[in-house]
Amino acid sequence: MYTTVRESQNAIDASARLTDQQxxxxxxxxxxxxxxxxxxxxVDQVMAEAGVVEPAVAAKAIxxxxxxxxxxxxxxxxxxxxxxxxxxxxxxxxxxxxERRITPAFAEPDGxxxxxxxxxxxxxxxxxxxxxxxxxxxxxxxxxxxxxxxPLVLPRATxxxxxxxxxxxxxxxxxxxLTRRASAAGAGRGAFxxxxxxxxxxxxxALAYTAVREGPKQADPTLVELRAGRLPxxxxxxxxxxxxxxxxxxxxxxxxxxYHVQVDSSGEHTDSRFTLGYGATxxxxxxxxxxxxxxxxxxxxxxxxPPGTAKPPSDDADWLVTALDGQEATGFVEHLKLAHHxxxxxxxxxxxxxxxxxxxxxx
Amino acid sequence: xxxxxxxxxxxxxxxxxxxxxxxxDAASKREIRRALLKAVCIPGHITPFASREMPVARGWGSGxxxxxxxxxxxxxxxxxxxxxxxxxxxxxTMRALIADSTGVETATDARAATxxxxxxRIPEDDLDDRTVLVFxxxxxxxxxxxxxxxxxxxxxxxxxxxxxxxxGLYEDHARFSRSRFSHSYPCEVEGGYIISTTPIPRFxxxxxxxAPFLSLFGAGRxxxxxxxxxxxxxxxxxxxxxxxxxxxxxxxCAKCGAEDSYLTEEIVNGRRAAVCSDxxxxxxxxxxxxxx
Numbered sequence: 254m255y256t257t258v259r260e261s262q263n264a265i266d267a268s269a270r271l272t273d274q275q276x277x278x279x280x281x282x283x284x285x286x287x288x289x290x291x292x293x294x295x296v297d298q299v300m301a302e303a304g305v306v307e308p309a310v311a312a313k314a315i316x317x318x319x320x321x322x323x324x325x326x327x328x329x330x331x332x333x334x335x336x337x338x339x340x341x342x343x344x345x346x347x348x349x350x351x352e353r354r355i356t357p358a359f360a361e362p363d364g365x366x367x368x369x370x371x372x373x374x375x376x377x378x379x380x381x382x383x384x385x386x387x388x389x390x391x392x393x394x395x396x397x398x399x400x401x402x403x404p405l406v407l408p409r410a411t412x413x414x415x416x417x418x419x420x421x422x423x424x425x426x427x428x429x430x431l432t433r434r435a436s437a438a439g440a441g442r443g444a445f446x447x448x449x450x451x452x453x454x455x456x457x458x459a460l461a462y463t464a465v466r467e468g469p470k471q472a473d474p475t476l477v478e479l480r481a482g483r484l485p486x487x488x489x490x491x492x493x494x495x496x497x498x499x500x501x502x503x504x505x506x507x508x509x510x511x512y513h514v515q516v517d518s519s520g521e522h523t524d525s526r527f528t529l530g531y532g533a534t535x536x537x538x539x540x541x542x543x544x545x546x547x548x549x550x551x552x553x554x555x556x557x558x559p560p561g562t563a564k565p566p567s568d569d570a571d572w573l574v575t576a577l578d579g580q581e582a583t584g585f586v587e588h589l590k591l592a593h594h595x596x597x598x599x600x601x602x603x604x605x606x607x608x609x610x611x612x613x614x615x616x
Numbered sequence: 617x618x619x620x621x622x623x624x625x626x627x628x629x630x631x632x633x634x635x636x637x638x639x640x641d642a643a644s645k646r647e648i649r650r651a652l653l654k655a656v657c658i659p660g661h662i663t664p665f666a667s668r669e670m671p672v673a674r675g676w677g678s679g680x681x682x683x684x685x686x687x688x689x690x691x692x693x694x695x696x697x698x699x700x701x702x703x704x705x706x707x708x709t710m711r712a713l714i715a716d717s718t719g720v721e722t723a724t725d726a727r728a729a730t731x732x733x734x735x736x737r738i739p740e741d742d743l744d745d746r747t748v749l750v751f752x753x754x755x756x757x758x759x760x761x762x763x764x765x766x767x768x769x770x771x772x773x774x775x776x777x778x779x780x781x782x783x784g785l786y787e788d789h790a791r792f793s794r795s796r797f798s799h800s801y802p803c804e805v806e807g808g809y810i811i812s813t814t815p816i817p818r819f820x821x822x823x824x825x826x827a828p829f830l831s832l833f834g835a836g837r838x839x840x841x842x843x844x845x846x847x848x849x850x851x852x853x854x855x856x857x858x859x860x861x862x863x864x865x866x867x868x869c870a871k872c873g874a875e876d877s878y879l880t881e882e883i884v885n886g887r888r889a890a891v892c893s894d895x896x897x898x899x900x901x902x903x904x905x906x907x908x
Contacts, residue, residue, distance in 0.1 A: 330669035335641040433647075435664030435839040438766035571765040581837045584674030588754070591676065591706055594880045595699045595736040595893050596799040599817040602863040603798040610792045 264368055271370035288312040297503070297536025298322065302579050303329035304432065304451040306502045306535050323583040330580065334432070340488050342499075343428060346506050346533060350404035353481040358510075362478070364407035369481060370537075410478040411508045414527065420510065421526040423553055437574040445552065445570055449545035450534055453579030460577065461544035464551050464567035472511040472528075472554060474547060481505040481537050506533040507542035511550045518559035528554040548573060638685040639717040644668050648686035648841070652832060655843040660805030662756055662773065667839035677710055677735060678836030680752035684714055684733045687748065687832070693721040695729035700737040700878070700893035707735070724896040736799075738820040740877055740894040745828040745846055751814045753835035756842065758802040758812040778810050781853065789858055801860075804851045811842055813852075818862045819878045824850040865890060872901035 289296050289312035300311045303326045311329055318324035353369025356362040414420050429443040437448040449457070465474060483501040490497045510527035517523045530550025534541035548567060555568035566572045576582065638645070651665030670678040688694070696711035698704040702724040710733060715722050723729045726739035726747075733750040743749070759769040762780035772778070781802055788795045799815040803824070813821050814833060824831060824844055831844040844850060852860040868875045870882075870889035877898070879890035892898035 327669065327673060331671045334669040335636070335639065335644055337641060337643065432668075433666045435666055436766065439770070569765075571767055575764070575766065580669065580674045584676060584678075585754070585837055586675075587673060588675040591735075592699045592701075592704055593736070593815075595817055595878070596815040598878070598880050598893075599799040599815075599819075599863055603796055606794055606861075607792050607796065610794065 265374040268368045268371045268373075269375035272372055288315050294536070294538055295322070298454055298538050299325045299329065301535045301538060301541055302326045302451055302453060303333070304447075304535075305329050305333045323579055327580055338433070342486050342488050344484050344486060346484065346504070347409055348406060349480055349482040349484050349504065349506065350501070351407050351480055351482040354407060354478065356410045356478045358475050358477040359410055359413070362410040363413070367405075407480075409508065411510075411529065414477070414510065419526050420529045421515070421524055421557065423529055424556070438571055442549075442553075445574070446531070446533070446549065448574055448578070449532060449548060452545070452577040453582060454538060454541055456577045456579065456582065457544040457548070458540050460567050460573065461547040463565065464547055472513040472551070474509050474511050474550065476507065476509045476543065479505070479507045479539060479542065481539070503536055504533060505537050505539050505542040507531070507539075507546040509543070509546045509550060511554055513554065515557055524557070528557075635717060637718060638688055639671070639713070640668065640682070640685050645686045648682050651841050652683065652687065652843065655832070655841045656830070656845050659845055659848050660809030660811045660842060662809075662840045662842050664840055667836045670836065671713065672710070674837040675754065677706065677752040679834030679838070679841070680733050680735070680750050680836075681710060681713070681834075682836055683750045683832050683834035683841060684731060685717070687750075688714065688718055688720060688731060690718065690720060692731045693723045693729050695723050695726055695732045695739070696734070697732070697737060697739065698735040699880070700739070701895045703895065725900070726896065736815050737878070737893060738816055738823050740897050743827070743829045747829040749829050749831045751816070751831065751833045753812075753814040753833045753838075755800070755812060756833070756835040756838050756840045758800075758810050773809060776808065781810060785853065785855070789855065794861065795854070801852050804853055805844060806849050810853060817878060818852070818860070821850070821852050821860075821862070869898060872898045872905065874898065874901060
């Protein structure tokens with residue numbers, strides 16, 4: 254199933270064909286011809302932004318929203334909002350059963366690189382032939398490889414840097430369920446991580462982009478590791494108290510580092526270690542995890558700056574948590590469609606009164 | 617697909633299958649009620665709560681809806697208005713959702729209602745101490761205009777540090793001899809916190825002072841509630857030598873002739889005219905006057 258990144262054309266083609274075989278949050282059900290099969294990454298995006306991993310329901314939501322991502326996310330979130338939380342399970346991202354792992358920072362990391370399913374290197378040529386639903390137009394449709402019977406669990410590539418004390422200390426991340434909290438503002442890194450994992454994909458990417466394009470002078474980011482795979486989920490058995498594996502979810506995680514030298518308020522160089530950023534998302538929309546890691550790193554770095562240092566939006570946790578939730582953003586932008594004639598009459602009253610004042614002033 | 621028209625034109629409440637009475641589950645109701653109790657105990661305090669995703673979009677009254685559904689009881693009579701109007705689409709869908717998930721009575725007469733959910737207005741009829749008014753709040757924090765960072769604004773409220781609002785008001789008066797605040801006028805509650813009077817016009821603000829009814833404000837998107845308990849001082853902030861101005865209208869209502877109501881523009885008999893935004897009260901006054 255795994256192909257190293259160093260193989261040439263065969264790897265690229267096999268990697269692209271593997272995406273055909275991959276379905277959104279694959280759970281063993283045949284969903285040929287369904288929305289889930291047609292647009293698996295869209296299902297992944299909707300599940301990630303909703304913060305709900307339930308592929309069949311997400312596919313229904315997309316259908317019922319006629320393909321409007323925001324509405325599909327809304328349907329999914331409000332459906333799950335009033336369902337009881339039956340239990341919690343803390344999972345470690347190092348337990349991911351890896352299906353894809355790339356380490357741009359290291360050519361040969363411990364455990365190796367695995368290209369897995371990806372369209373990254375496949376040419377972007379629109380195929381105008383009518384192809385069956387869900388299929389890329391490719392002559393060769395045979396299976397790429399037999400699934401590996403043994404799950405592949407690998408160490409984090411960042412460990413190498415941590416062991417050499419090259420990563421600056423970060424705030425610890427206690428898991429926080431934002432859906433049961435009032436606000437992510439000022440609620441710490443755990444809440445910020447949950448917020449980022451559900452943030453709107455386009456907004457997340459745009460803000461991460463503003464941070465990347467600042468250039469190496471500000472903070473040079475390097476992607477240390479991107480991994481995609483399945484994260485096993487265990488719960489405590491109510492009778493025996495033993496952990497029981499109840500399933501697994503498809504996730505993508507990213508770790509990246511910023512190179513910059515921390516300067517304190519006296520102008521002294523105080524820390525030359527890398528700032529680590531971490532991002533995770535349900536599903537396989539990889540730019541979500543990369544963008545989240547970028548913003549996490551920027552906020553962490555800004556935290557270490559002397560108080561009063563100016564922050565661009567990408568570094569300002571307060572700014573980010575008020576802007577990046579897709580439901581809050583689309584809901585409030587579109588509420589402008591609602592009637593506003595009462596408040597507008599109040600605006601008009603002031604416009605006329607102020608205008609009168611300005612005219613009187615001029616006379 | 618006639619779900620929407622079914623919802624809007626149904627004769628009897630429809631039971632919404634798969635959902636609980638008043639839509640919310642018990643844990644959600646408890647969360648919202650706890651926040652509301654705290655909000656009532658600390659008048660004007662912006663009280664955070666774990667806002668649920670509702671079957672309406674965020675920013676479309678999800679906060680007001682949560683407050684309504686967490687406080688409603690079977691004996692309530694519900695009125696829902698948007699812009700003062702019971703029949704606006706938004707008010708109708710909201711009312712249908714509340715009525716269908718609970719089976720409570722609905723009313724358009726504010727005097728008959730015990731629970732009134734409103735967007736942008738306070739009904740102009742006299743309300744008594746049996747009434748609970750639920751406001752849909754778009755922007756909960758009066759400091760937002762001056763301080764966008766929630767953590768900083770929170771600290772300013774805690775310290776009652778409202779210098780930026782006063783300074784803004786001072787600059788307005790220095791430049792224009794009047795305040796630029798239109799709707800959502802900032803008001804001090806019982807000598808303590810300053811609140812935003814959600815986008816109700818200044819016209820409605822004096823109604824909040826020493827009001828016999830309980831006012832609950834719900835901001836779903838911003839995950840906050842605040843409250844004005846009955847018989848509480850609500851003072852629009854202004855300098856002692858500057859009067860608080862409400863919107864003024866130079867004509868009576870073109871439909872009912874009222875000279876004491878908030879007017880918005882409408883086409884009446886083919887001509888642009890100013891008419892009451894409180895449509896239920898306007899219709900009643902027209903009926904009382906009899907056909908012209």
